[in-house]
Amino acid sequence: MVLLPEPGRHLPIVQRFDQGPSLLLLPDLFRETFADLDTSLEAEGVTLLKCEPNYKVHFDDGECFELSTDMTRMKREVEKWEGKDGFERYLGFLREGHRHYERSVTHVLKRNFPSIFSILRPSFLRASLGLHPFESMYSRASRYFRTDRLRRVFTFASMYMGMSPFKAAGTYSLLQYSELAEGIWYPKGGFHSIISALVRIGERKGVDYRLSTAVASVNLATLGSSHHRYATGVTLATGEIFSADVVVINADLVYAYNDLLPPSSLAQDLSKRSASCSSISFYWAMNGRIPQLTTHNIFLAGQYQASLDDVFEKQRVPTEPSFYVNVPSRIDSTAAPDGNDTLVVLVPVGHLPNPSQGSRGLDVLNGQDWDELVSSTREKILLTISARTGCSIHDLANNILHESINTPQTWKSTFNLDKGAILGLSHHFLNVLSFRPRTKHPVFRALFFVGASTHPGTGVPVCLAGSRITSEQVLKSCGMDIPWNKRAQSLEPKKWKTIEDVSDIDQPHVFQFLSSLHIGLLILLSISAFWVSLYSSNSGKL
Ligand SMILES: Cc1cc2nc3c(=O)[nH]c(=O)nc-3n(C[C@H](O)[C@H](O)[C@H](O)COP(=O)(O)OP(=O)(O)OC[C@H]3O[C@@H](n4cnc5c(N)ncnc54)[C@H](O)[C@@H]3O)c2cc1C
Numbered sequence: 112m113v114l115l116p117e118p119g120r121h122l123p124i125v126q127r128f129d130q131g132p133s134l135l136l137l138p139d140l141f142r143e144t145f146a147d148l149d150t151s152l153e154a155e156g157v158t159l160l161k162c163e164p165n166y167k168v169h170f171d172d173g174e175c176f177e178l179s180t181d182m183t184r185m186k187r188e189v190e191k192w193e194g195k196d197g198f199e200r201y202l203g204f205l206r207e208g209h210r211h212y213e214r215s216v217t218h219v220l221k222r223n224f225p226s227i228f229s230i231l232r233p234s235f236l237r238a239s240l241g242l243h244p245f246e247s248m249y250s251r252a253s254r255y256f257r258t259d260r261l262r263r264v265f266t267f268a269s270m271y272m273g274m275s276p277f278k279a280a281g282t283y284s285l286l287q288y289s290e291l292a293e294g295i296w297y298p299k300g301g302f303h304s305i306i307s308a309l310v311r312i313g314e315r316k317g318v319d320y321r322l323s324t325a326v327a328s329v330n331l332a333t334l335g336s337s338h339h340r341y342a343t344g345v346t347l348a349t350g351e352i353f354s355a356d357v358v359v360i361n362a363d364l365v366y367a368y369n370d371l372l373p374p375s376s377l378a379q380d381l382s383k384r385s386a387s388c389s390s391i392s393f394y395w396a397m398n399g400r401i402p403q404l405t406t407h408n409i410f411l412a413g414q415y416q417a418s419l420d421d422v423f424e425k426q427r428v429p430t431e432p433s434f435y436v437n438v439p440s441r442i443d444s445t446a447a448p449d450g451n452d453t454l455v456v457l458v459p460v461g462h463l464p465n466p467s468q469g470s471r472g473l474d475v476l477n478g479q480d481w482d483e484l485v486s487s488t489r490e491k492i493l494l495t496i497s498a499r500t501g502c503s504i505h506d507l508a509n510n511i512l513h514e515s516i517n518t519p520q521t522w523k524s525t526f527n528l529d530k531g532a533i534l535g536l537s538h539h540f541l542n543v544l545s546f547r548p549r550t551k552h553p554v555f556r557a558l559f560f561v562g563a564s565t566h567p568g569t570g571v572p573v574c575l576a577g578s579r580i581t582s583e584q585v586l587k588s589c590g591m592d593i594p595w596n597k598r599a600q601s602l603e604p605k606k607w608k609t610i611e612d613v614s615d616i617d618q619p620h621v622f623q624f625l626s627s628l629h630i631g632l633l634i635l636l637s638i639s640a641f642w643v644s645l646y647s648s649n650s651g652k653l
Contacts, residue, residue, distance in 0.1 A: 129302045136572060139293070141159075144575045146598070152308070156308065160443060164179040165407065166408065171411070175499075178290070211283075225549060242280075252266050269286070274423065275422070278423065279538065279539075280538075297443060301446070324347055325347065328372075329558065334556070342557045342558040357585055358557060364548050367560070368548075384542060385537040386537055387538075389462040389532055392516065393456040393516055396512045404436060404454075407435070432492070438454055438455075460519065465530060538568055543568065547565060559585055
């Protein structure tokens with residue numbers, strides 16, 4: 112979070128940016144984290160604001176598409192581009208996303224994959240049927256939408272996993288599903304309000320935080336006469352030593368293996384693994400408002416696939432970028448003073464080079480004119496926003512009171528993100544589940560990991576789900592009870608009779624078919640038949 116003083120004064124604070132997250136997705140995972148800590152978002156003073164519409168998507172031909180949780184709005188928007196039957200196909204797309212979401216939350220986000228055999232768990236194998244892990248998001252969306260425009264609209268969110276929709280597994284349509292079914296939220300006061308609440312809860316429970324304190328290395332010792340090594344604490348950049356029974360590393364995992372632990376072949380392998388993208392991010396404190404922008408705005412490149420290939424395949428700054436503009440002040444009045452906007456522009460770009468891949472990647476140090484790359488990207492962004500929203504480029508450019516910028520280089524140097532990859536390791540098949548670096552160090556005891564590059568993966572709610580998994584592993588290793596398990600058992604949800612497949616609904620059910628009216632008629636007919644047969648046998652005797 113960056114807070115800017117009012118120009119010409121030292122206090123008070125007037126414009127606020129989150130440098131990283133702006134979309135709060137999967138809100139239930141936030142609620143569950145607070146419930147695990149015996150409290151709630153509300154009790155801790157965290158207010159979630161619902162963003163409506165979800166996004167305004169701007170195309171290069173000047174057309175727009177508004178994504179919304181409002182069914183009426185979505186029906187109108189989808190039918191406009193896909194025709195009358197388009198809405199039924201949209202519902203089919205949601206149904207598939209729902210399945211991806213529910214199965215992934217239960218079987219991936221809430222389960223650990225501590226060994227290669229975890230992937231063979233029968234419950235996981237059963238659940239993975241129908242997750243479409245070997246088909247791309249774009250190809251799954253193409254089964255539901257005929258127009259390229261809507262295929263783009265329903266796939267760009269793969270970039271939140273740091274992947275191209277042409278490569279990301281179909282499973283990740285769970286992201287769009289979550290946005291459309293549960294909404295996009297924004298924590299009032301910015302994402303920092305959630306972190307502050309977690310810090311307060313920790314302090315109440317006795318946690319002692321040391322902020323702005325860089326760790327230089329993890330300390331290791333050998334266990335007795337064996338060769339087993341275990342973590343004993345950390346050494347700070349100041350030279351101070353902290354002892355600990357257990358060390359949990361939250362810094363970027365690839366950086367930690369390479370910079371905080373002794374050199375190893377595993378550390379080298381990790382830095383060769385495919386990483387997510389980086390970004391050039393602009394943070395603009397505006398004088399005045401840009402009413403043409405909503406809270407979340409997406410500007411898609413005309414050459415969609417080529418632009419994505421530039422980022423994810425060629426590791427470049429794309430010639431024609433697709434980018435995201437967030438206006439926190441549109442949803443949260445505390446982000447800027449009345450009548451002004453705060454803008455965050457995120458342009459996905461390739462990550463810094465990996466030594467093992469020759470010169471691939473944005474090579475900042477070796478001859479690329481980095482200032483030129485940033486300045487030409489800035490110019491393209493301003494021109495695109497102006498051309499597609501109709502706001503004057505003059506007003507836009509001249510009303511930027513203050514600007515901060517993050518680049519792949521600053522993501523690396525300031526936040527220790529390996530290769531400046533903002534979302535950690537990529538999420539292609541060989542980098543997830545049992546193949547993702549483990550939450551426990553494979554060799555050193557009492558050493559654990561949490562965060563974007565370990566299981567289950569990137570994004571704030573996913574990392575929160577991961578923190579539960581790592582905590583459970585730490586508690587078990589110390590022989591301690593898992594406190595939230597008892598609460599979960601007492602709150603076990605009612606077991607509903609499930610309909611395995613929606614098509615079951617259309618099957619005639621024999622007992623439903625035989626309504627009480629039918630049964631009454633059947634009884635009446637049987638009685639009449641009995642009397643008729645009795646009468647006819649008696650009349651025969653006569
Ligand atoms: C530009 C951007 C936009 C994003 N947008 C979204 C979004 O809209 N929604 C969403 O859910 N997610 C978003 N994400 C992703 C999300 O922020 C990350 O996946 C998540 O924060 C990762 O959590 P983490 O705990 O792994 O790492 P971090 O949150 O990065 O925490 C790691 C911490 O370790 C510290 N650290 C590093 N090295 C050391 C050291 N040597 N000593 C001491 N401390 C150290 C760092 O300073 C940092 O505080 C975004 C990320 C970025 C960068």
